[in-house]
Amino acid sequence: MKPTQIISAITFSALAASVSAKTEFHANYEDGTLSSGHPTTGPFRIWIPGIEPGLAVAKDACYMVKGGAHNTKWAVANKVTLDDPAYIGGNFPRSEFGFGGPRGTSYHSGDRGAYSFSMQFPDLVPSVKGDRPAPMEDVVWQFKHHDGGHDIHLALVGVNLVLGWGGNVYKQVIIDDVMPYVNKWMDFHFEVLWKNDTTGWFTLDMKLPGERRFGHKIKKKGIQTFVTASPDGTLWGDHGMIQYGVYRHSANSSAGDTKTLIIWHDEVTAINFSQPPDQMPPV
Ligand SMILES: *[C@@H]1O[C@H](CO)[C@@H](O)[C@H](O)[C@H]1NC(C)=O
Ligand SMILES: *[C@@H]1O[C@H](CO)[C@@H](O)[C@H](O)[C@H]1NC(C)=O
Ligand SMILES: *[C@@H]1O[C@H](CO)[C@@H](O)[C@H](O)[C@H]1NC(C)=O
Numbered sequence: 001m002k003p004t005q006i007i008s009a010i011t012f013s014a015l016a017a018s019v020s021a022k023t024e025f026h027a028n029y030e031d032g033t034l035s036s037g038h039p040t041t042g043p044f045r046i047w048i049p050g051i052e053p054g055l056a057v058a059k060d061a062c063y064m065v066k067g068g069a070h071n072t073k074w075a076v077a078n079k080v081t082l083d084d085p086a087y088i089g090g091n092f093p094r095s096e097f098g099f100g101g102p103r104g105t106s107y108h109s110g111d112r113g114a115y116s117f118s119m120q121f122p123d124l125v126p127s128v129k130g131d132r133p134a135p136m137e138d139v140v141w142q143f144k145h146h147d148g149g150h151d152i153h154l155a156l157v158g159v160n161l162v163l164g165w166g167g168n169v170y171k172q173v174i175i176d177d178v179m180p181y182v183n184k185w186m187d188f189h190f191e192v193l194w195k196n197d198t199t200g201w202f203t204l205d206m207k208l209p210g211e212r213r214f215g216h217k218i219k220k221k222g223i224q225t226f227v228t229a230s231p232d233g234t235l236w237g238d239h240g241m242i243q244y245g246v247y248r249h250s251a252n253s254s255a256g257d258t259k260t261l262i263i264w265h266d267e268v269t270a271i272n273f274s275q276p277p278d279q280m281p282p283v
Contacts, residue, residue: 047098148236
């Protein structure tokens with residue numbers, strides 16, 4: 001084992017020992033099912049395109065992929081083709097897994113969360129701007145507020161990977177050009193203190209193809225991570241949840257946005273810890 005792995009394992013167990021309660025969610029898809037063994041009916045179900053009413057109905061909106069992240073057997077794909085009603089979910093071109101029920105996947109103000117996942121952009125044909133200032137964003141991972149927008153999210157904008165927070169008010173390009181990473185797995189890790197006032201914080205780190213360790217930490221503190229209203233004052237709900245796949249809310253194929261977008265995810269972990277609210281994450 002490399003020294004860095006030992007250090008992160010120790011840090012993690014020290015953290016785990018200090019918490020009084022935690023709820024965890026895992027989806028590694030190694031059983032070859034779209035729900036990764038979780039229920040698809042009842043209150044603790046995963047909402048899966050093709051199964052959950054109101055989501056995209058296309059047979060290939062969501063499917064298993066052979067060859068997962070970290071040399072595992074399986075991953076999942078979400079696909080959206082524009083201008084085809086079979087890829088509309090919740091009134092937008094969208095194929096995303098929803099997680100209202102499973103323990104660990106949702107959060108309230110005051111909760112502390114840790115979230116890891118791997119993601120791949122297979123054979124990406126990037127959107128182009130055409131006559132517009134920029135291509136439209138395609139959301140590929142979000143912390144989605146119930147009855148609201150996203151608290152924090154990652155989106156493809158052409159060849160950029162963009163981080164958004166504060167209810168889509170703040171944006172930062174975190175990968176300038178994803179093209180060298182197409183058809184390769186990337187690892188992401190978020191730590192978040194969810195707060196509805198300005199005492200929240202989050203960190204995001206990445207391990208990109210060819211790298212041996214995480215080393216791109218982005219840290220935001222003294223912010224509202226748990227957004228309570230849109231800029232126009234519309235109030236949001238009382239909790240949020242993870243959501244991943246493809247969400248193309250404003251995409252326009254005639255203007256230059258790529259017609260078909262497929263995103264793969266794997267090795268998803270969401271943990272909700274109970275921790276003193278002012279504790280910063282392990283460095
Ligand atoms: C903020 O969250 C706390 C729980 O952490 C809650 O008691 C309070 O009512 C919330 N405030 C707003 C404005 O939603
Ligand atoms: C899509 O783009 C085309 C070409 O730029 C434009 O004419 C059309 O109005 C756009 N549609 C929407 C809904 O913005
Ligand atoms: C998160 O953890 C806290 C503390 O254990 C708990 O009160 C809360 O209900 C949990 N939230 C979810 C959505 O599991």
